[in-house]
Amino acid sequence: MNDMRLTEKVVTETAKITARGVQVHYGTNHALKDVDVDILDKTVTAFIGPSGCGKSTFLRCLNRMNDTVASARVTGRIEMDGQDIYDPRVDPVQLRAKVGMVFQKPNPFPKSIYDNVAYGPKIHGLARGKAELDEIVETSLKKAALWNEVKDRLAAPGTGLSGGQQQRLCIARAVATSPEVLLMDEPCSALDPIATAQVEELIDELRAQFSVVIVTHSMQQAARVSQRTAFFHLGHLVEYGETGHIFTNPTDPRTEAYITGRIG
Amino acid sequence: MTQSHILSAFDRDLESIQALVMRMGGLVEAAILDAAEALETRDEEMAQRVRAGDKAIDALEEQINAECARVIAIRAPAASDLRTILTVMKIAANLERCGDYAKNLAKRSMVLSQMAALPGSTGSIRRMAKQVTLLLKDALDAYIARDARMAEDVRQRDQDVDQMYNALFRELLTHMMEDPRNITPAMHLHFIAKNIERVGDHATGIAEQVIYLVTGQLPGEARPKIDSTTAGGQGA
Amino acid sequence: MTQAPAKSLLVPDARTRARNASERRFRLMGMAAVAIGLVALVVLLVSVLGNGLSSFRQTYVTIPITLDAAVLDKSGNRNPDEMKKVTTLGYGKLMQTALIAALAEKGVDTGDLKPKEIMGMMSKEAPADLREAVLSDPSLVGQTITFPAFATSRIDGYFKGRVTMESAARDANINPEQLALADRMAAAGLIETRLNWGFLTRPDASELRPEAAGLGVAILGSAYMMIVVLVLSLPIGVAASIYLEELAPKNRWTDLIEINIANLAAVPSIVFGILALALFINIAGLPQSAPIVGGLVLTLMTLPTIIIATRASLKAVPPSIRDAALGVGASKMQTIFHHVLPLAMPGILTGTILGLARALGESAPLLLIGMVAFVRDYPSAPPEGLFDPASALPVQVYSWTQRADPAFVERASGAIIVLLVFLLAMNALAIILRRRFERRW
Numbered sequence: 001m002n003d004m005r006l007t008e009k010v011v012t013e014t015a016k017i018t019a020r021g022v023q024v025h026y027g028t029n030h031a032l033k034d035v036d037v038d039i040l041d042k043t044v045t046a047f048i049g050p051s052g053c054g055k056s057t058f059l060r061c062l063n064r065m066n067d068t069v070a071s072a073r074v075t076g077r078i079e080m081d082g083q084d085i086y087d088p089r090v091d092p093v094q095l096r097a098k099v100g101m102v103f104q105k106p107n108p109f110p111k112s113i114y115d116n117v118a119y120g121p122k123i124h125g126l127a128r129g130k131a132e133l134d135e136i137v138e139t140s141l142k143k144a145a146l147w148n149e150v151k152d153r154l155a156a157p158g159t160g161l162s163g164g165q166q167q168r169l170c171i172a173r174a175v176a177t178s179p180e181v182l183l184m185d186e187p188c189s190a191l192d193p194i195a196t197a198q199v200e201e202l203i204d205e206l207r208a209q210f211s212v213v214i215v216t217h218s219m220q221q222a223a224r225v226s227q228r229t230a231f232f233h234l235g236h237l238v239e240y241g242e243t244g245h246i247f248t249n250p251t252d253p254r255t256e257a258y259i260t261g262r263i264g
Numbered sequence: 265m266t267q268s269h270i271l272s273a274f275d276r277d278l279e280s281i282q283a284l285v286m287r288m289g290g291l292v293e294a295a296i297l298d299a300a301e302a303l304e305t306r307d308e309e310m311a312q313r314v315r316a317g318d319k320a321i322d323a324l325e326e327q328i329n330a331e332c333a334r335v336i337a338i339r340a341p342a343a344s345d346l347r348t349i350l351t352v353m354k355i356a357a358n359l360e361r362c363g364d365y366a367k368n369l370a371k372r373s374m375v376l377s378q379m380a381a382l383p384g385s386t387g388s389i390r391r392m393a394k395q396v397t398l399l400l401k402d403a404l405d406a407y408i409a410r411d412a413r414m415a416e417d418v419r420q421r422d423q424d425v426d427q428m429y430n431a432l433f434r435e436l437l438t439h440m441m442e443d444p445r446n447i448t449p450a451m452h453l454h455f456i457a458k459n460i461e462r463v464g465d466h467a468t469g470i471a472e473q474v475i476y477l478v479t480g481q482l483p484g485e486a487r488p489k490i491d492s493t494t495a496g497g498q499g500a
Numbered sequence: 501m502t503q504a505p506a507k508s509l510l511v512p513d514a515r516t517r518a519r520n521a522s523e524r525r526f527r528l529m530g531m532a533a534v535a536i537g538l539v540a541l542v543v544l545l546v547s548v549l550g551n552g553l554s555s556f557r558q559t560y561v562t563i564p565i566t567l568d569a570a571v572l573d574k575s576g577n578r579n580p581d582e583m584k585k586v587t588t589l590g591y592g593k594l595m596q597t598a599l600i601a602a603l604a605e606k607g608v609d610t611g612d613l614k615p616k617e618i619m620g621m622m623s624k625e626a627p628a629d630l631r632e633a634v635l636s637d638p639s640l641v642g643q644t645i646t647f648p649a650f651a652t653s654r655i656d657g658y659f660k661g662r663v664t665m666e667s668a669a670r671d672a673n674i675n676p677e678q679l680a681l682a683d684r685m686a687a688a689g690l691i692e693t694r695l696n697w698g699f700l701t702r703p704d705a706s707e708l709r710p711e712a713a714g715l716g717v718a719i720l721g722s723a724y725m726m727i728v729v730l731v732l733s734l735p736i737g738v739a740a741s742i743y744l745e746e747l748a749p750k751n752r753w754t755d756l757i758e759i760n761i762a763n764l765a766a767v768p769s770i771v772f773g774i775l776a777l778a779l780f781i782n783i784a785g786l787p788q789s790a791p792i793v794g795g796l797v798l799t800l801m802t803l804p805t806i807i808i809a810t811r812a813s814l815k816a817v818p819p820s821i822r823d824a825a826l827g828v829g830a831s832k833m834q835t836i837f838h839h840v841l842p843l844a845m846p847g848i849l850t851g852t853i854l855g856l857a858r859a860l861g862e863s864a865p866l867l868l869i870g871m872v873a874f875v876r877d878y879p880s881a882p883p884e885g886l887f888d889p890a891s892a893l894p895v896q897v898y899s900w901t902q903r904a905d906p907a908f909v910e911r912a913s914g915a916i917i918v919l920l921v922f923l924l925a926m927n928a929l930a931i932i933l934r935r936r937f938e939r940r941w
Contacts, residue, residue: 068826070750093831101827107820109839119838120828170824177829220340247342249480259342261274262267 016041016181016211017062022076024057024066031057033235035076039181044203044212046226046243048219050258053232055215059183062213063099064092080181097124100174104186106166108158108173113150116158116169117141120177136176143209144172145202164195171202182206184214188221200225219259223247231255274339281331281352282408288324288359289404291317293397295366296463300393303373303456304386311377314370321363328356344477351477355407358466358473362400365459369393372452379449382439385432389453392428392460399425399467406471412478415471419483425464432457548920552913558696558711559656560648561622561685563602565595567634569642578638591627591634595619595649606688611677621678623650625705625712651691653710653907655682659693662906699914703876704891704899710907713900715915717875721791721890722860722922724882728795729802729859734852736799737806738841741848744807745814746836765804772801773865781869788870789889791879797869798859805858809851813844846937853930857923863894871895893919 015038024032032054039045047055066072078085085095108116117137127133141147146168158169167187174182188196203212203225216222222229230240239255250256257263269275295314302310332349341349399418406414436454439446476482573583596619603610626649634640654674657663665676685691702714748754776797780786786793817840825835872895879888900912
């Protein structure tokens with residue numbers, strides 16, 4: 001096989017999150033069927049697939065956001081650094097500080113830019129005193145490549161920023177709790193191409209610090225930003241592998257059909 | 265991939281590029297056969313037509329490249345579609361080279377028609393030309409049918425062309441040793457034979473592209489090479 | 501059927517014309533509907549304002565009165581407790597003397613009218629007012645003060661055009677000569693019609709003294725009830741809404757509760773009155789006519805409204821905000837209190853104020869708990885005052901319209917104006933709060 005070289009490289013990297021036999025039911029709807037996946041540390045992993053394929057569902061399993069849906073039932077085992085995140089002793093609130101999330105639509109709180117970023121550290125008690133909080137806000141905004149644009153108006157409402165800035169503010173907000181994994185649910189679907197490019201550039205930079213998992217409908221975006229791609233279809237994880245391989249020579253005919261635009 | 269795209273314009277684009285490749289293949293096959301016939305029948309007019317016809321082939325290659333660039337730009341092809349486009353561009357380049365060889369053949373046939381004929385050799389060349397055009401045709405058919413096995417077959421049959429070339433090489437060598445006056449036509453004929461052998465190699469190249477297109481992998485180095493002329497054992 | 505397309509875009513085809521015509525018809529009908537509504541509103545306002553505005557003005561007989569110490573304070577030590585022995589009758593005599601003297605001094609011809617008839621032009625409330633003024637300030641005794649005393653409602657009506665010479669001829673309470681004298685007194689400057697703050701501050705008065713009746717007790721009673729309603733229904737309503745909307749599992753029980761709350765909002769208010777009578781007065785033993793009971797029943801009535809409004813505004817908070825908070829690691833409670841509730845606040849406040857406004861205008865349940873009683877004494881300050889008998893604005897309107905004297909029609913309309921002003925003010929407050937708290941997200 002020609003991609004031996006690639007798989008070899010992958011094996012040397014450590015898995016941040018290991019999922020084994022994950023199943024999700026929404027009431028009687030079997031949304032996710034027996035998903036096994038290793039999310040690597042300091043890597044961008046893209047989940048692609050047609051609408052309703054289970055990719056967002058799986059993403060929301062990784063920080064237990066599905067807990068907030070009354071009818072959702074998650075079985076199987078998801079481990080982060082070897083710890084089962086669905087262990088009854090795990091408090092999802094604590095987990096979500098470690099696994100940040102950025103959503104499809106930029107959703108800053110209707111508060112000031114500063115308060116948006118400071119909120120997470122505040123409720124988790126990450127800062128002792130105002131000076132430390134200021135520093136967290138500044139570094140987070142810098143990490144999100146937004147500092148230079150907003151440093152003079154931190155008291156301005158976050159909702160007054162442009163769409164792309166809002167999304168970067170949301171990224172800064174997620175980064176502020178110093179997470180280890182960053183989940184992104186179609187973070188660019190509401191942005192224009194320039195803002196999208198900025199966010200993509202940002203994702204590439206963030207990769208140095210955490211593992212990033214991104215759900216996207218844009219296959220081109222998955223190809224551009226990710227190192228690993230997982231293709232979901234009808235609740236199954238059809239194929240998971242090195243992004244370059246998936247986009248030039250996928251193994252499964254369903255993957256092939258999807259990425260060449262033959263099934264929706 | 266038998267399933268069609270959701271976006272039917274994409275299918276139409278790919279089909280029209282495929283049609284261009286087929287037309288180009290047809291022109292190249294005809295050019296090689298015509299040139300070989302012009303050589304045998306010393307038909308200068310036909311040779312001239314073949315030389316002129318190369319322009320059309322070159323234009324087709326350019327058109328195919330432009331179309332491929334357009335499809336890449338606007339359709340962002342992936343996986344098999346991406347491989348199709350890459351393959352088409354390489355096939356077009358291969359065919360363009362074949363067209364050049366046909367043109368060269370025609371040019372040399374015009375020179376040869378002014379000289380005394382070497383007995384038998386032009387017939388061998390025509391048989392050889394026939395054989396490589398067949399290879400070319402099969403390679404293109406394999407492309408159309410996305411048939412890796414047929415492509416592999418073409419790769420194997422290239423050996424026959426190599427053997428024909430080796431035989432012709434020895435024959436021309438004999439002519440030259442017999443009479444130094446034969447050297448000029450024999451040299452021309454040798455170049456012609458070599459060019460036709462190169463067309464066979466391009467057909468093999470096309471076949472290999474077809475294998476890549478279908479399987480996603482280029483075939484390994486198991487390609488048979490029976491060019492004994494470079495083996496150094498023939499006193500050349 | 502497909503029609504041939506019109507040849508020119510400049511000429512509308514039959515279909516387009518028909519469509520445009522129907523559009524015009526609909527627009528006209530809409531305008532007509534709005535016009536009917538506006539006319540009704542204008543008629544209402546004109547009638548209420550026309551009848552009621554005059555109640556804010558009152559006719560006074562202003563005369564100098566010498567407060568004779570020998571009559572009012574025989575012991576001479578200005579002790580209000582001792583001075584209380586002098587009854588209203590004593591002050592009436594004093595007033596009558598002063599009135600006759602004033603007429604004589606100004607040279608107003610009193611004609612054949614006997615002193616008692618002349619004194620009959622003054623309100624029966626006037627001596628009582630004078631007595632009260634003196635008792636509250638004993639130092640007045642011995643001085644001569646200029647005292648504006650209410651004229652009777654007939655004289656007042658005469659100056660406001662409600663009473664004429666013809667109606668006076670048929671009236672046992674007044675005769676045309678008294679009206680003629682009133683004209684002469686007005687000319688001499690002894691009678692004038694001016695602004696009457698007493699209408700807003702004075703308590704209700706008896707059937708015979710409409711000129712003295714005011715809304716003071718009713719306004720206080722209504723205010724007390726609104727305080728009770730606000731203090732009880734806002735926290736209870738918001739807490740219930742948050743539980744139902746954010747925390748409660750969605751099952752058959754919560755569905756049932758939801759339906760019941762919706763139905764409760766539509767229950768006729770008189771039913772709440774019966775409930776309150778049984779529950780608060782008969783079982784809990786709370787006093788009748790008390791603002792606390794009125795407040796409780798109005799709270800029951802307002803709760804469904806507030807809960808429905810609050811739930812609607814909680815629902816209107818975009819789920820993306822909840823996701824954002826949860827995604828950052830906020831707990832459910834933090835999400836609700838830091839993000840959802842502040843965003844829902846304008847809606848909650850609007851709903852609450854509109855609920856209060858409805859409660860303010862409600863009369864039926866208050867009738868059942870006895871708030872329609874005739875109450876002359878102001879309730880004391882809260883919280884004790886909540887248990888004192890009081891009236892309420894809408895009930896005051898109701899009870900005034902029940903009275904025989906036509907002067908009360910004017911009073912009732914005046915009370916309606918006050919009620920409308922309060923309602924408008926509350927609605928305006930709702931709008932201001934909504935504007936202030938409204939944020940874009």
